[in-house]
Amino acid sequence: MNEAEIKKLLKRVYSAFFGSFGRLTPIQSALIPPLMQGKNAVGVSPAASGKTEAALAPIAERILTIGRQPLSILYVAPTRALINDIEKRIREPLSSVGLSLSVRTGDRPELRTIRPENVLITTPESLDSLLCRYPRIWKDTRAVILDEIHLLDNTYRGDQLRIVLRRFEKWHTEKAIQYCALSATISQPADMAGRYFESPTVVRAGAMREVSVHLFPDMEGVIQFLRQNKYHKALIFCNSRKNVEELALSLKSFWPPDRILVHHGSLSRKERESVEEAMRTWQWGLCICTMTMELGIDIGNIDAVVLYGPPPTPSAFIQRVGRGGRRGNEMLAIGCYRNDPDERAQFEVYSRMAKKGVVEEVEYTADISVCVQQVFSLLYGRPGGLRWDDMRDILSPLCETDTFEAILVHLADLGFVEESLGRYRATTK
CATH class of the missing domain: 1.10.10 (Arc Repressor Mutant, subunit A)
Known part of the structure; x- marks a missing residue:
């Protein structure tokens, strides 16, 4: 289906969601048609490819055609930081087509229980709580979107979401539910999505960029490389909050302290948003972070991504590298292996897999x-x-x-x- 045909399908929402863009992205062109047909789907594409709009626009079009109701659309995302970013991106287009939006997380408890908004964004844990406290407000829900589902799947939180969705559909809704899961590149999307809903149509789009990897034994070498190549603005991923705090302290010997930020899930909402706003507006600086920045949070253009130690999986490597450092059709990855030959070897394995477009196959194990x-x-x-x-x-x-x-x-x-x-x-x- 070409873009003109898709534009006709989305006659109520196309301008609101895509009017400011030159053209649809590959995942948007591929995912919109099956969703407009009412199919359950899982959309798989690299980071920053417009997956949110690819799912929400056609589902919003269908809701407007049927007739909007309270809580017509339920949008579940894994982190509060991602939810706050999604809200900023979708509140205006939703409002312009007449759909209201509410956010419910641990630090944002607002939700009208009498005539709730048309769209709710929440986390798995908050959804669990809402089902317990307000069991009767979901009768008009028609669609569920599961964002960045690969970050939840095969974890305690993912299994919690599986059961919560099962309760939701069996006990709390009166309408047939359309599901759409969104994921970064994974090896078995049908199996993954099938754990959360039935009969997923797999939609893959968007090719991986070439990956250029540079490895250093310590952060002093990394900082020199950034300066030599005039990479002024970088994300530095760590595998734990402790690593984030320790690295932020040590980097003050190599980088102006007032241009070093930290971002992790233990910060307050106000602190996280302050860091994100600084990264959007700064022309230069470092943000040291955990996986909270793996997601599609808007922090402006990033010159380089630094990995402080190899990520836990090849897919996490691809996800993190995809957050920045783009030069044409190439992604730049800078790895610090901390003088550990095993870490260097792990980086080299991840690099080879990324260049071949290969991600790991993980056997699913339920968390009893x-x-x-x-x-x-x-x-x-x-x-x-x-x-x-x-x-x-x-x-x-x-x-x-x-x-x-x-x-x-x-x-x-x-x-x-x-x-x-x-x-x-x-x-x-």
């Missing part, structure tokens, strides 16, 4: 501990109690019957749940 947390969430949301079969059905993707029964018996023995007349309830313990 999620079942314990979800038993409490289920019973909190249903003070009148639940039957054994109802809970077993909801939790079936994560644990076998014998395991579920053992969990309930153990919680009962500890005095956290009790059974009466065939229904289980949470105690006040």
Whole structure:
């Protein structure tokens, strides 16, 4: 389908979402048609390729055609920083087509429960809480978008989201739900998306840029390289908050201290937004960060990406490198292997995989501990109690019957749940 045909399909929203851009990106051209057909889909493309608009624009068009209602669209993203950035990008286009927007996270608790907004952006944890506290406000929801799902999948949070979505569809909605997952480059998108919803259509678009990798044993060499090549503005990724804080302190010997920023999930919302705004407006400076900056947060143009130690996976390597350092069709990656030959070897493996467009295949393993947390969430949301079969059905993707029964018996023995007349309830313990 060409761009003119897509423009006709999106007659209500095209101008709002894409009018300021010269043309659609590859993922937008590829993902919009199946979503307009009402299909469930998973869109896979590199960072900064316009995946959010690729999903939201056609779903908004369909909602406007059907008739907008409270909470018509549910948008789930993994981090508060990403949610704040998404809000800035989509609030105006949504408003211009008559769709209202609300955000619900740990540091932004606003949500009208009487006539809620048309679109809600939230995290998996906040959605879990909302289902418990406000079980009856979701009857008109028609679409769920799962952003950066690869960061959640095969983790505790991903398994929590699996069960929360299962509860959502079985107990809280009255309409058929259309799903769209968005992901960076991964090896098995159909399997991944299939853990969250049925019959995903896989849509891949956007080629990986060439990767140019430069490795250094220490950060002094990295800083010299940045200066020699006039790379004035850089992201420096670390694998832990501790590394971020320690590196920020040590870099003050090589870089003006007032031009060194830190960004991680433990900062307050105000602190994170201040860092993001500084990076958008500064012409030069360093931002030392954890995976919070892997996502599509708007921080302006970045000259280079530095990896302080190899990331945990090849896909994380690609995601981080994709955040900046673009020179034409090439991505620049600078690795610091901290005088460790094993880290240097790991960087070289990641580099070869990235140049071939290869990402790791990870075997999925359910986190059974999620079942314990979800038993409490289920019973909190249903003070009148639940039957054994109802809970077993909801939790079936994560644990076998014998395991579920053992969990309930153990919680009962500890005095956290009790059974009466065939229904289980949470105690006040």
